Amino acid sequence: QNEIEAFIRDQEEEAKAKASSMAKEIIGLAIQRYAQEETLERTVSVVGLPNEEMKGRIIGREGRNIRAIEQATGVDILIDDTPETITLSCFDPIRREVARLALETLLKDGRIQPGRIEEVVTRVQNELNETIQKAGEDAVFKVGVGKVDREIVGLIGRLRYRYSYGQNALQHSMEVAHLTGMMAAELGLNQTLAKRVGLLHDIGKALDFEMEGSHIELGARICRKHGEHPAVVNGIESHHGDVPANSIYSILVQAADTLSAARPGARFESFQNYIQRLEQLEKIATSFDGVDKVYAIQAGREIRVMVVPDKIDDLASHRIAREIREKIENEMTYPGQIKVTVIRETRHSETAK
Template structure:
């Protein structure tokens, strides 16, 4: 009974609990459904609001785009209107031009027609004129007994002679005008330079003869079986000429430095009295060292006195060697120094670089220190040597052009040419052998007489001027000027001479009548 009661009570409690749970679950379900309904309502309200807002925004954007599109279309329409107006104006201009061109074409057609008519008329007149000219030519040929070709040649000959005379006259006038302007200035500059350099110029002469104290000394110099003279010749490279001339020995050598070494060595040996091969070699070596030192010393002193700045040591040695070089008896070093001073003074007067001008003047004959050792002219040797040792173009051009072999490119080069001529041509500067002098005078007169119309020619003033007498019937005054230039050119091309030669052409007409 108790168990049944307990089971019954438990079942009732279980049923009650299940019922309570069902009631509770239904009550919770209703709450969730209510919340879900509320959420759905809220979402629907929000969705409606969002849709409305989106529709409003879309309409706003569409409205704005429509306004912008209308504005752009309006602007495009305005541009199109402007372009249309511009095209219309151009079309009007083109129409106007077309009308103007049409009018001009009509005028051109009219003028072309008129021109054609005039050309046709001119052709007819030309034919008539040619016929009349032919008649006149025939008549002139008949009267003059000369064909038209001969008459033309005669006319051309007359015109050619007239033009030649006018050309010569024009050249003469221009030469006189140029000389009138240039001569005064050049004379002043050169005269001032010479005046500033007016000093006694004594040209040294090469001594090739050694005086002996007695005839017995010749035998000592020759030595036993000629060993002493052979030792001297071998050591110095010279030839000793011992002839019948009393108390003299002649030293012969093309190299002036060797000749000077031999001369000084002989003088030293004669004073010393000990003449034997060993002593000869010792003395020659001593004198050679003294000469070498003296050469460098002379070169340095020359550069220092002229004040031409730093110069290569090898060039200094060549400058010193010029002391022993002579040309027509004129000492090459003294000549170069004189040219340097003259060039520097003239450069100073013209406002040029005086130091550079002196440098060019000093080095213009530098090749003469080499031309007896190396094959070639002193101009070519000097140019190559100075170029090798870095001299400037002005100096190189002065070396090349001072004898006219190359065109002078600088004003200093022309000054060197003038100074070289002055130094070589001044009285007492040079001498030459009598036979060479006579040959040069004869050749000068021969060249002058080689031209047509020359009656005689005379070389005067020691060959520095040639006077040419012409036949007056064969030459007029203008032809004399041309002859003077031709003779000058031929002398320059064929003769070698120091200084300058003046050419004077003389034409004289004498009319004589005898009154009875």
């Protein structure tokens, strides 16, 4: 009896040691086979000018042009003594890219005035949507996960402009997909499905700044809506341990996600805290009825709130500004002061024939 128990114990220990060794070998092989460049993002973009006189034209008479650009795009335009250069500052990379492309178009065209600015910004936003769709298609093709619904492809493309602790969300998702696929291949599993689970595990991050809910809830919801494989949905729901992993693919994604995030230099903490503070500011303001657009600017020291003029009159504008200020004071911790500016703009136009 004792000999049998001792034999079983020895076999268990040997099996555990072998399993641990094999797991380390599989992860080691996956890491060695995959190499991905990682570029840390910035919160500013620099636009070159043909000459110094252009700074005056961008500012416009009494600052009307620069105000129009800032209002249409939601970015800060910083004009200083740096020769032939202006700086665009915004925590949202999509807004910053729209502003950069719009400014470059306006500089080439030479017509810089409020009406033209709005027209160019709208056109650039439409063009950027096409670029985002193309980025999603390229990612799906490079990773090799088969046919993906068009809406999900667009969301994958949007991850190109999202960051988590300084790590690009699209690069991270592709990295997780490749690592998951390699580990699945070593284990003799379905490599295409494994890569699909890895690529889509953070898809909710393309929506979490626009819709209520965590990126896990939003990602699982959108994948269920489009009939994704149950392993994909469980991989999304379980990769942070919120629900139990019920497939081997979910466990592989957890491992790959940790490997990608833990690589030295892949992420840094303080930048993400700054981003979360700005996003919280904007969410507080958008929670009020009658608010159309909200932009946190000046590194979070000011929040501009555009209201719907038909719903909000001048008196209500004062009330909303006061209520937003009170909500910020009650719900947030921040250094210094935050200025709340509510903008109510009414436009009337007639066409002379």
